Amino acid sequence: MQDDREGQMQQPQFAATFDADRSEQFGNRLVDLLNQMGLALMLGIGHETGLLDVLARLPPTSSAGIAQAAGLHERYVREWLACLVSAAVVEYAPASQTFALPVEHAVWLAHSQPDFTPGGAFPGAAILAEAFACLMEVQPQVMACFRRGGGVPYSAYSRFHALMAQERNALFDRILLPSVLPLVPGWGKTLERGAQVADFGCGRGRVLHLLAQAYPHSHFTGYDISPPEIAQAQTEAEQMGLVNTRFRLADVAGLDVAGVYDYALAFDAIHDLAQPEQALRAIARSLKPGGSLLMQEFAASSRLEENLDHPLAAWLYAQSVLYCLTVSLSQGGAGLGCMWGKERALAMLAQAGFGAVEVKRTTADPYSDYFLARLSTEA
Ligand SMILES: C[S@@+](CC[C@H](N)C(=O)[O-])C[C@H]1O[C@@H](n2cnc3c(N)ncnc32)[C@H](O)[C@@H]1O
Structure with a gap:
């Protein structure tokens, strides 16, 4: 008043x-x-x-x-x-x-239920509830960032990454080969013959472990900026007896690899990065001419008003405040947030040099958009 x-x-x-x-x-x-x-x-x-x-x-x-x-x-x-x-x-x-x-x-x-098949939604609501509770350990630091700017670094999260990996493993174990791979026609056949594949922001490596097991003639390289994630990915690959994977500690944005990979993956990663534009350009550079990237992101619009019907919007924006946004800002980054949305993603992919991009969906993962981005054959 x-x-x-x-x-x-x-x-x-x-x-x-x-x-x-x-x-x-x-x-x-x-x-x-x-x-x-x-x-x-x-x-x-x-x-x-x-x-x-x-x-x-x-x-x-x-x-x-x-x-x-x-x-x-x-x-x-x-x-x-x-x-x-x-x-x-x-x-x-x-x-x-x-x-x-x-x-x-x-x-x-x-x-651990044998019938653990929750109809295509989250494979582990209870795991996610616990992961979300774990985010509260950084709440005082995030609140301080509201006042002074900046962000909270990855190292401040003690349990969150392990819980997210559990949830992601449960998801990919169920959907990667039967539901995600069919989104990219032709990949299966090429992988059977033998291809070079890289996963950028691979975390603990489950996607590559599953692919490496299914396609022994192909070679899989995972890149991640976090030493514990790379160490865990390597350990699990050894435990599975895989000889066609390797995991490298690297900032994707600074990667100097050119014309090596047939296929690139970037799952739930680009929005967390400090320099997503540079990272997408580095990924494009790492591909052979005609190569393609499959990028998974939360299905959302870049316009808030178009996300109001999203069944998980409030929860995802909250997760963004407490993790995705703040880890990027902690490195002076772009701070895209996990709801950065399709329009912005398409624009960034085009700027990075991907000529044709299709947005694919699967009912097995209803909260994701899968961007299939191709380099032109002349690249
Ligand atoms: C949300 S996790 C996703 C992990 C995995 N791709 C998945 O789908 O479960 C994002 C990953 O990106 C990694 N990351 C963040 N910034 C990075 C950078 N600049 N270069 C490489 N990896 C990065 C993080 O360490 C983290 O493991």
């Missing part, structure tokens, strides 16, 4: 049109939000402690029985169960004081 000329307080304009029903509905949404926040945190704990997996394989069981099966303290388990019952995730029978996770819920939440 402001002082008017006579020194009296003016009512803000909106007061005259205050819609009490609308306000009450919003208040109810906030109550619901608090319940969902509580549930999300407990689902994360359920994943990490193994409680969700234990519940998925037990018949209706007492809290003591569940605690014993999970090797955990009963009092904590009982309170945790109370949250999940209140949120209508777990069923409770008061007469027998037993708890059960319906199989329809278990297939979404229990990672």
